[in-house]
Amino acid sequence: MNVVFLCARNAARSQMAEGFARAKGRPGVAVFSAGTEATRVHPLAIRVMAEVGVDIGGQTSKRVADLEIKEADMVIALCADAAESCPLLPGNPERVNWNLGDPDAVKGGEQTVLKAFRDSRDRIRQLVDDLFDRGYLDALAEARRDMHVILDNISDGVVAHDMRRRVFQFNAAAAEITGYDRAEVLGRDCHDVFPGKLCGGKCLFCSDEEPPEFDVRKGEMPITTRSGEARTVSTTVKTLRGADGSRVGVLMSFSDVTRERVLARRVGAIRQFAGIVGRDEKMLELFDLIREVADSAAPVLIEGESGTGKELVAAAIHNEGPRAGRQFVPVNCGALPESLLESELFGHVKGSFTGAFRDKKGRFELADGGTIFLDEIGDLTPATQVKLMRVLQEGTFERVGSEQTTRVDVRVISATNKDLAQEIEEGRFRDDLYYRLSVVPLYLPPLRERRNDIPLLAEHVLARALKDAGRAADSVTIAPEALDRMMSHEWPGNVRELQNWIQFALIKCRGSSMLPEHLPPPRGARDAPARKRRRRGLSVELVRQALRETADNKVEAARALGVSRATLYRFLADAGIR
Numbered sequence: 001m002n003v004v005f006l007c008a009r010n011a012a013r014s015q016m017a018e019g020f021a022r023a024k025g026r027p028g029v030a031v032f033s034a035g036t037e038a039t040r041v042h043p044l045a046i047r048v049m050a051e052v053g054v055d056i057g058g059q060t061s062k063r064v065a066d067l068e069i070k071e072a073d074m075v076i077a078l079c080a081d082a083a084e085s086c087p088l089l090p091g092n093p094e095r096v097n098w099n100l101g102d103p104d105a106v107k108g109g110e111q112t113v114l115k116a117f118r119d120s121r122d123r124i125r126q127l128v129d130d131l132f133d134r135g136y137l138d139a140l141a142e143a144r145r146d147m148h149v150i151l152d153n154i155s156d157g158v159v160a161h162d163m164r165r166r167v168f169q170f171n172a173a174a175a176e177i178t179g180y181d182r183a184e185v186l187g188r189d190c191h192d193v194f195p196g197k198l199c200g201g202k203c204l205f206c207s208d209e210e211p212p213e214f215d216v217r218k219g220e221m222p223i224t225t226r227s228g229e230a231r232t233v234s235t236t237v238k239t240l241r242g243a244d245g246s247r248v249g250v251l252m253s254f255s256d257v258t259r260e261r262v263l264a265r266r267v268g269a270i271r272q273f274a275g276i277v278g279r280d281e282k283m284l285e286l287f288d289l290i291r292e293v294a295d296s297a298a299p300v301l302i303e304g305e306s307g308t309g310k311e312l313v314a315a316a317i318h319n320e321g322p323r324a325g326r327q328f329v330p331v332n333c334g335a336l337p338e339s340l341l342e343s344e345l346f347g348h349v350k351g352s353f354t355g356a357f358r359d360k361k362g363r364f365e366l367a368d369g370g371t372i373f374l375d376e377i378g379d380l381t382p383a384t385q386v387k388l389m390r391v392l393q394e395g396t397f398e399r400v401g402s403e404q405t406t407r408v409d410v411r412v413i414s415a416t417n418k419d420l421a422q423e424i425e426e427g428r429f430r431d432d433l434y435y436r437l438s439v440v441p442l443y444l445p446p447l448r449e450r451r452n453d454i455p456l457l458a459e460h461v462l463a464r465a466l467k468d469a470g471r472a473a474d475s476v477t478i479a480p481e482a483l484d485r486m487m488s489h490e491w492p493g494n495v496r497e498l499q500n501w502i503q504f505a506l507i508k509c510r511g512s513s514m515l516p517e518h519l520p521p522p523r524g525a526r527d528a529p530a531r532k533r534r535r536r537g538l539s540v541e542l543v544r545q546a547l548r549e550t551a552d553n554k555v556e557a558a559r560a561l562g563v564s565r566a567t568l569y570r571f572l573a574d575a576g577i578r
Contacts, residue, residue, distance in 0.1 A: 001140075001141050002030045002073050002074075003031050003072075004034060004064070004072050004074070004093070005017040005076050005078060006034055006036075006078065006082045007036075007081075008082050009038075009061075010037075010062055011035070014082075015059055016045055016049055016056065016121055016124050017127075018031055019059065021128050021131075023054050030069075032067055035061065036063070038066075039061050041057075041061055042117075044113065048118050069187075070187060073140065075093045079099065079102065083097040151169075151172070152171055156173055156255045157178070159252050161250060166190075167186055167193065178226065180193065194223075215239055216236065216238050217236075218234075218235065218237075219234075220235065221233060231258045233254040233255060234257045235252055235253070236253050236254070238253075275312055275315070276312050277460045278450065279456060280445075280453045283450060290317055293317060293440045299412045299413070299439045301413075301414050301415070302413065303415070303417075303441065303444070304443060304444030306496070307493045307494035308446055310375065311373060314373040314375075317413060318413070327366055327369070327370035329371070330372075331375065333379050334375070334379035335376075338384060341381075341384055343362065343400050345362050345363050346362040346398070347359075347361045347362030347399040348360050349399050352401020353400065362397075369409055372412055374412065374413070376416060378416040382428075385429070385433050391408075395409065395410070420434055447495060447497075452555075454486050455483055455486075457498055462476065462514075475512060476513070479513045482505070482514050482519060484564045488564045500520070501519055504520050505519050538561065538567075538571050543557070546560045
């Protein structure tokens with residue numbers, strides 16, 4: 001056991017307590033003393049201890065922060081100041097407050113002060129004797145052993161740190177899951193122990209600012225073990241509070257769910273990630289990529305058609321990374337004229353142009369420390385592209401009308417529905433800006449390339465629409481015939497168009513089943529190919545040919561025939577084809 005005697009100044013009381021405890025010579029008990037600040041051992045303390053045969057002249061004054069112990073079992077505070085400022089030491093030791101007066105604070109002549117030191121010595125000896133000889137220390141040792149037995153037999157990992165991120169609890173399961181030994185973790189800053197940070201940079205203690213109040217938070221996050229293995233853990237983080245209700249640290253319990261997530265992916269049980277709905281293989285690959293890029297600060301370029309959910313993906317990258325607690329600032333570059341866009345991005349000073357009645361921060365300043373999302377980046381004018389290049393290269397810019405340089409730390413995520421390679425070839429987009437923005441290129445597939453997600457998306461959109469309308473979740477369902485039509489549609493407007501369809505159908509649907517006649521009628525030339533394909537008649541010969549050409553893949557065969565999978569299955573059943 002490790003016992004620490006703590007005082008505000010490690011000069012007299014805690015030194016005398018250490019001397020008496022060491023004199024006990026109890027096997028298996030290591031004794032230390034320290035102060036919240038260090039000073040020399042008081043000469044009168046050395047003198048009065050020598051009177052009772054205990055030599056503390058060789059002891060040195062130490063700060064508690066300098067104690068070289070991996071784990072403490074008991075901290076005994078000898079003064080009120082130490083009791084109030086006592087830090088959480090590794091091992092989360094039991095705390096006892098003796099709250100003794102300071103003999104050095106007694107006023108009077110030499111004999112008066114000497115008597116105060118003798119009285120303090122005698123009281124400390126009595127308390128140390130009681131601690132060692134009346135079974136208190138043995139009872140504590142037994143309780144500590146029981147606690148460690150319980151903690152080390154819990155299958156979940158348990159790690160706890162104080163408000164300065166110093167780890168004071170780390171059980172056997174935590175060591176097994178992460179690959180780190182308890183002895184090398186306790187007492188150290190968790191960010192220094194775990195490369196890349198155990199929390200992935202997502203905890204509330206990753207910045208120098210005061211962490212916000214919270215009680216319990218749950219989630220999942222990737223970790224890297226000591227051997228470099230990637231794992232996924234399910235976490236519960238809880239605020240630890242002292243007797244007075246103040247925050248003293250956090251405790252995280254976590255379990256390894258890597259195998260479960262791999263199996264869930266194989267059987268298609270994963271339905272959404274970070275607010276993005278999808279279980280198609282293309283979307284599962286996208287989810288993996290979001291997790292991988294979230295922890296870096298590299299610029300990301302999201303390419304995809306309008307309505308595919310590019311802003312959702314950008315927000316997911318932000319929320320899964322270390323900047324999650326900071327601002328996510330979206331800007332639609334295609335919705336503003338050049339004269340306003342520059343001011344919107346970089347801000348302006350009062351009087352810099354007509355209508356500039358006051359100084360205004362731009363979106364880059366608002367996003368400082370966080371993420372800016374530049375949607376429709378392909379619509380930027382050449383002049384704005386030049387200024388954006390400077391921000392990406394140097395992290396600096398000037399407000400419109402100002403000569404003062406502003407520096408920001410912003411992660412840039414951009415998106416476009418244009419072919420930027422074609423834009424570069426035709427001289428409308430800078431190739432150097434493209435390479436700056438697309439350090440991590442990311443492609444978001446259109447809905448027609450992930451038709452397997454249409455039923456899942458339709459159910460999700462319907463459930464949300466019913467909730468917004470104040471209706472019961474099961475009050476309306478989508479009929480198979482309506483879903484069949486959705487599966488056959490080409491979705492030029494992607495997920496946004498699907499949302500419009502569901503909202504339109506809910507207005508027309510008066511019953512409990514959403515039918516094809518409730519859906520919007522086909523309109524415009526873009527729907528003509530779809531209408532033509534839906535009118536195409538199926539024959540046994542055509543179906544057999546399609547199945548041969550697709551190696552009996554019915555999903556691909558239905559796509560080649562221009563019908564939904566449900567329509568093909570019904571035809572196969574009616575024709576007796578297996």
